[in-house]
Amino acid sequence: MPIKIALTKGRVEQQVVPLLEASGIDCSGVRNKGRRLIFNEDPVYQMILVKGPDVLTYLNNGSVHLGIVGSDVLAEQGNPQYAMLDLGVGRCRFVLASTSDFNPQQVRRKIIATKYPNITKRYFQSIGEDVEIIRIEGSVELAPLIGLADAIVDITETGTTLRENNLHVYAELQPVSTQLVVNRLALKQYHSEIRTLVDNLQQAKINLGVNA
Numbered sequence: 001m002p003i004k005i006a007l008t009k010g011r012v013e014q015q016v017v018p019l020l021e022a023s024g025i026d027c028s029g030v031r032n033k034g035r036r037l038i039f040n041e042d043p044v045y046q047m048i049l050v051k052g053p054d055v056l057t058y059l060n061n062g063s064v065h066l067g068i069v070g071s072d073v074l075a076e077q078g079n080p081q082y083a084m085l086d087l088g089v090g091r092c093r094f095v096l097a098s099t100s101d102f103n104p105q106q107v108r109r110k111i112i113a114t115k116y117p118n119i120t121k122r123y124f125q126s127i128g129e130d131v132e133i134i135r136i137e138g139s140v141e142l143a144p145l146i147g148l149a150d151a152i153v154d155i156t157e158t159g160t161t162l163r164e165n166n167l168h169v170y171a172e173l174q175p176v177s178t179q180l181v182v183n184r185l186a187l188k189q190y191h192s193e194i195r196t197l198v199d200n201l202q203q204a205k206i207n208l209g210v211n212a
């Protein structure tokens with residue numbers, strides 16, 4: 001029976017495939033995927049492409065043994081204990097951002113738009129502030145520009161999206177990177193295989209010059 005890995009499709013998939021290949025895993029199917037979602041090219045690992053927030057659903061249910069997902073998703077869903085290895089790719093960071101006229105000391109209760117309500121809630125709780133949170137599915141940067149919110153909490157990498165929309169960073173929250181996560185039962189069942197995979201991925205990070 002193959003070891004099943006739920007891999008977040010999109011940016012994570014693109015950055016992780018070279019690491020998996022450098023670890024000796026055949027990703028030729030993923031590279032030429034078309035509309036396929038399951039890949040059996042490698043004799044040991046079956047790759048399954050899923051959306052980030054669904055990785056833990058498959059993992060917790062035991063449908064897959066391993067998952068590859070951003071720490072943003074893990075932190076939002078509240079399951080950080082499953083992380084086995086920081087893959088060091090998919091690096092970005094959470095920020096509080098808004099227009100230049102935003103006043104972080106404003107008297108009125110702030111309205112914050114985000115795709116990450118739990119991370120946002122925890123951040124404002126940590127600084128002792130009560131805010132209203134509006135959940136947005138994407139292009140969060142729009143919210144302060146069109147008057148939906150006072151500010152946003154979102155991830156930024158190059159800063160291009162913020163810059164091109166005239167938004168400024170008012171606070172730095174936590175860093176984000178891609179993690180290898182494991183189902184606890186699978187860790188017992190496939191202990192040596194998973195240990196070997198982690199060792200190979202660590203070596204692949206070194207070989208490809210990915211910072212720890």
Ligand SMILES: Nc1ncnc2c1ncn2[C@@H]1O[C@H](COP(=O)(O)OP(=O)(O)OP(=O)(O)O)[C@@H](O)[C@H]1O
Pocket residue numbers: 008009010011012051052069070071072073090091092138155156157158176177178
């Ligand atoms: N700008 C970024 N730079 C680096 N990593 C990012 C960036 N944006 C997202 N990520 C990482 O990639 C993961 C998935 O991002 P991606 O944009 O591919 O999917 P998505 O947000 O679900 O978007 P879509 O709905 O357009 O597919 C995030 O959970 C995060 O860990």
Ligand SMILES: O=P(O)(O)OC[C@H]1O[C@H](OP(=O)(O)OP(=O)(O)O)[C@H](O)[C@@H]1O
Pocket residue numbers: 137138139140141154155156157158159160161162
């Ligand atoms: O700092 P940058 O390098 O510009 O990256 C930041 C952007 O990347 C992510 O969006 P994504 O592309 O995933 O689209 P989305 O808004 O639909 O989530 C994030 O939500 C920012 O919008």
